[in-house]
Amino acid sequence: MTSKKILRTLLLTIVAAVVIFFIYKKVADGKKKEAAPAAARGGAAGGNRPLLADAYVVKTTKLDETIEASGTLQSNQEMEVKPEITGRIVGLYFKEGVNVTQGTLLVKIYDEDLKAQLQKLQLQQQLAKTTLERQENLLKINGISQQDVDVTRNQVSAYGADMDYTRTQLQKTELRAPFNGRLGLRTTNVSLGSIVSPTTIITTLQQIDPLKIDFSIPEKYRTAIKLGDAVNFRVSGDSSNYKGSIYAMDPKIDLATRTIRIRAIMPNADKLLPGSFAKVTISLRDMPSAIMIPSQAIIPGTRDKKVIVADSGKAKFVVVETGIRDENNIQITNGLNLGDTVITSGIMQLRAGMQIKYNKIN
Numbered sequence: 545m546t547s548k549k550i551l552r553t554l555l556l557t558i559v560a561a562v563v564i565f566f567i568y569k570k571v572a573d574g575k576k577k578e579a580a581p582a583a584a585r586g587g588a589a590g591g592n593r594p595l596l597a598d599a600y601v602v603k604t605t606k607l608d609e610t611i612e613a614s615g616t617l618q619s620n621q622e623m624e625v626k627p628e629i630t631g632r633i634v635g636l637y638f639k640e641g642v643n644v645t646q647g648t649l650l651v652k653i654y655d656e657d658l659k660a661q662l663q664k665l666q667l668q669q670q671l672a673k674t675t676l677e678r679q680e681n682l683l684k685i686n687g688i689s690q691q692d693v694d695v696t697r698n699q700v701s702a703y704g705a706d707m708d709y710t711r712t713q714l715q716k717t718e719l720r721a722p723f724n725g726r727l728g729l730r731t732t733n734v735s736l737g738s739i740v741s742p743t744t745i746i747t748t749l750q751q752i753d754p755l756k757i758d759f760s761i762p763e764k765y766r767t768a769i770k771l772g773d774a775v776n777f778r779v780s781g782d783s784s785n786y787k788g789s790i791y792a793m794d795p796k797i798d799l800a801t802r803t804i805r806i807r808a809i810m811p812n813a814d815k816l817l818p819g820s821f822a823k824v825t826i827s828l829r830d831m832p833s834a835i836m837i838p839s840q841a842i843i844p845g846t847r848d849k850k851v852i853v854a855d856s857g858k859a860k861f862v863v864v865e866t867g868i869r870d871e872n873n874i875q876i877t878n879g880l881n882l883g884d885t886v887i888t889s890g891i892m893q894l895r896a897g898m899q900i901k902y903n904k905i906n
Contacts, residue, residue, distance in 0.1 A: 594901035597890040599854060600838055601905060602880050607834035608827065609868055613806075615759030615777065615822040620809070621723050621751040622818070627653060628716040630741040633734070640729050640747070643814075644721045651719040651746055658717065662710040669703035676700055725751040726814075755812040757788055759824045760803035768828050769793065775808045777822040786810060835880055836873040841888045842866065851876075852894055854885040854902075859894045 635652030638644065676696045682688040728748035734740065757777060761769065773790045788810030797804050808824075842864075843850045853860045864879030880886070885905070887894065894900070 594857075594899035595859075595890055595893055596901050596903045597894070598888045598904045599900075599902050599906070600841065600886045600888050602835055602837060602876075602882055602884040602886060604833040604882065605836050607831045607836065607868065607875060609831060611761055611765055611826040611828065613759040613761055613824045613826075615757045615824045617779070617816055617818050617820045617822055618756040618758055619725075619750040619752055619818040620754050620756055621725065623722065623749050625650060625719060625727075625746045625749055626742055626744060627651070627719060627740050627746070628742055629653065629713065630739070631655075631717060633736055633738050633740060636730075636734075636736060638727055638730075638747070640727060643726050644724070644749070646721055646723050648721045649718055650721060650727075653717040653719075653740070655714055655717040658710055658714050662707060662714065665703055665707045665710060669700060669707065672696060672700045672703055719746070721749060723749075723751055725749045750818060752816075752818060753812045753814065754809050755788075755816055755818065757808045757810065757822055757824065758805065759808075759822070760798070760801065760805050761826075763797045763802050763804055765828070766797070766804050769806065769826070773826065775824055775826050777824040779816060779820045779822050782816075786816070834867075835876045835882075837876055837880070837886050838888050839869065839872060839874045841886045841891070842874060843891060851880070852887040852891060853880075854887060854900050857900055859887065859896055859898045859900055861896055 631653035633651060634654050636650075637652070638648070638650045644650070676693070679688050679693045679696055683690065683693050726749070728750065730747045731745050734744065734746050740746065757775065769790065771790055771793070775788050775790060777786055777788070778784070779786070788808040790806055790808045792807040794805035837851070841851050843852070843861075848863045849866055850861050850863055853862050862879055865877045867875035867877045869875070887900065888906075889903070
């Protein structure tokens with residue numbers, strides 16, 4: 545009997561739980577149905593509520609179009625001073641870090657052996673010339689063949705060629721400055737008595753007046769730049785503004801960076817040094833009627849850029865083309881007209897066709 549009572553009680557409990565569940569579900573479904581129309585009504589009311597935003601009225605302003613680029617100063621000419629022949633240094637006639645003029649003797653290599661060889665060739669040629677004169681006299685009386693005379697004449701010419709070669713070798717024993725410039729530091733393993741070869745760097749020579757400036761600009765400016773255009777630049781650690789002019793342009797656009805290399809030249813009174821970093825500025829032209837808007841109004845996209853314009857108080861998305869950008873504003877080259885009202889805040893909340901209420905208009 546006890547077991548039957550327990551079973552009956554368990555069944556009644558299960559039935560009561562099922563009934564309570566269905567009653568709760570019915571009540572909950574009813575509340576959801578009542579809440580849905582209210583939410584729809586509330587959403588509709590929210591959609592008609594204007595969004596408060598800042599705006600900017602499009603107007604023209606004067607704009608100086610400039611290009612800024614990073615550059616490097618380069619020597620006008622530079623070289624490593626190396627001997628053309630192997631030999632022993634017998635004279636060092638330069639001081640490190642000083643200016644030298646073209647043709648100045650810098651290094652002398654031992655040449656006594658070449659001088660002795662040249663003297664020997666001169667004596668041999670003189671003997672050959674004497675022999676040739678005698679043979680020519682004998683030829684007149686048919687005392688010698690023409691072939692013997694020709695052989696001796698060729699020998700005289702050969703001695704002359706050997707002498708020219710030796711003189712050339714003698715010139716190579718003197719290292720002279722090929723252009724005006726400033727010498728660098730002497731290599732530590734080079735001194736009087738050192739044996740040097742064509743691979744030995746004795747010192748360097750750089751022409752730093754004038755200087756070159758190498759820099760790159762985006763390819764879209766390739767038609768706006770021409771030879772002779774002025775450039776301004778500054779270098780690190782120097783507040784002075786320096787000027788130069790463009791004298792060469794690379795005829796090929798870099799495929800990796802889509803830029804074109806430019807080279808300018810400037811006079812230098814030994815103040816600037818090659819290798820310095822330069823911030824280059826090029827003034828292209830003045831635009832008295834440029835359209836500039838705040839940068840935050842631009843909505844970037846994968847294919848284009850857009851702004852939101854107020855059209856009869858409603859949001860309208862417009863595709864624009866941009867140009868020069870400064871710290872706060874950006875130039876609009878296409879897509880906007882004078883007097884258009886561009887939204888500058890609340891852009892993420894706006895959708896096309898939404899009502900707009902202005903908080904501040906600039």
